[in-house]
Amino acid sequence: MKITNEILEAHLNCNTKGLRKLAGESGTKSDYEMMSTEARQASREAAVAKLVARIPDASRGVPVTVETLKEGKLLLADATLEDEAMSLHLEALKRSEGASKLGDHHYVPVLHVNGVKVGTRERLFLAVFGLALSGVQGFRPAVGLVICGPEGRPARVELDGKLYGQAEQALGELKRIQAGGEPSRLVLNKHCQQCEFRQRCHEEAVKADEISLLSGVGEKELKRYNRKGIFTLTQLSCSFRPRRRSRRSPPLEKRQHALHAMAIRDRRIYLFWGAEPPRQSRPGLPGHGRAAGLTDKPNA
Template sequence: METNNTVTAERFLAFLKCPTKAYFLAHGEPLPETYFSNVEKEITSRYKLRAWRMLQDRNEPAKPLTFEQMADGDSLATTTRWFECDTAVLDSSLSRNGVAELCTRKSVVDVPIVPVVFTPWEKPTLSDNLLLCFGALALSQSTGIHSEIGMLFFGDNLRQKTVRFSDHAEEFNQIINAIGTIPPGGQEPQCILNEHCAVCDFQLKCRTIAIERDDLSLLSGMAPKERRKTLAKGIQTILQLSYGYRPRRRRRTKPDAERAARSVDTHHIHPSSRHDNKLKALAIKKSRIHVVGTPSLNLCGVPVFIDVEGMPDRDFYYLIGLRFDSFDEQIEHSFWAAENFKLVVAST
């Protein structure tokens, strides 16, 4: 098991998604489920192999270099090497200044080694840039070789992007310092549910912890800023928050005006009533469903239900499903994309 100061690329990326996940990985917590991580690793591995073949076809002279190969002395080769940042290992206790070290440290050898990251997605994220910074710092720490820029390869067409590390210095420093403050084994981590939970291997474990603690992060609609304000008031659980709910007083109106108010649709309900986290906390506490206002549906014509599936990083939607009633019979259509922006009927 790695020490608290030893940070692998996997643990670094995990911290960017969720500090609790990084804690579990740092202390060797067994994965309750490995489906999502296996799928992600398989996609990335296949993409990387394909990317290297494409680079060879382009007569790219650079050769791949992993952290283990660099430790064995392969980094001293005379040819240009591309250091794969997802294999990097860093000692955070020696890198409190993070990227600031890269801006001042000079290379002890004149060897062309460039940190690289391969991502199969069409839209690179900030995590990809920060992983490049992580690899560059690990390279500098272990060999003294200094890099100011890294290369990011992404998408089906293997597009290329140059990342300058100084652009991310401040944020990267904060992350490295935060990773160094992860509590040691035996101490319970702070468990905050977030968007990554849907594809996390620790999803069930974290949700169980959150339910046991009655944690505020169970309210998925509560923004982090609002959660911090609530905690600052001393409200730490769903139960405590639920006691703060006060229903809005209804204004006294004449009978005609009251009937008109009842017929108003839910879109005209006051926003604070529609998204009241205190009311949601009350619903969780009582295990009830609360309906705000008096919704009314006036459907004219034939109701049509639409379902769209796609790939968000490519802005590409490959399936549109339709379902409707026709003469007491349910009709379904599936429109599959043969190519981008071209749809054909696949099934009826």
């Protein structure tokens, strides 16, 4: 399959989801995911309609080719960009001054965002659109535009070299898999809660004894464990070494992932530097003040 907006979005959320979408697979979508898709589509239609109404010299539903871009329209809405590997749908392309293969002008990509926040994923989307657009107009745009919500409030996003590098890496990974390359390793993340493949991925992760089954482990920690030769929960559980703590040292608040893995392996509950249970006593008897959370000694 060609790389589409849906496949690109899936890949930016999760490498495994992007692989399965690229293979044409589908799962069971949650009610939340379906409602979010419908709300985003309605918001997008309203925002694009308002954008077209504000610009008189606009075309809608045109393919992105050298010929159409040379016409110099101020706005191209609902544009489609296709090549041998990709078939992307762009909310709009806006004309900007500056020399390119088209002449004295070029185009910048316009992306719709359902909310008011422009995150990393939206910036990467714009950078991918900029890369694809540069193959047609011979110029890589330095900025992109975002229209937020159904009102279509515009926002400007700088497309620097670092962002383009990340976009090239994402596209390169998809094209590598598209050409039959080895898929990346399954890693669970926050997106799994709303993903259509969540049940299937969880079963595969359990079978593989995947460390990402621990909800608090992030991508950086996974890489750190892998550099040490730790790839499974069982291996991580064997790395736990309790350290002796002095009385003056503050309580340890950092989560111990190795201890969590050991608890899963042994099917037991462990207390790490746990507090003593309160004493049961009646008023007037020794120990009552301590049981009530009081003490006759000043805090250290």
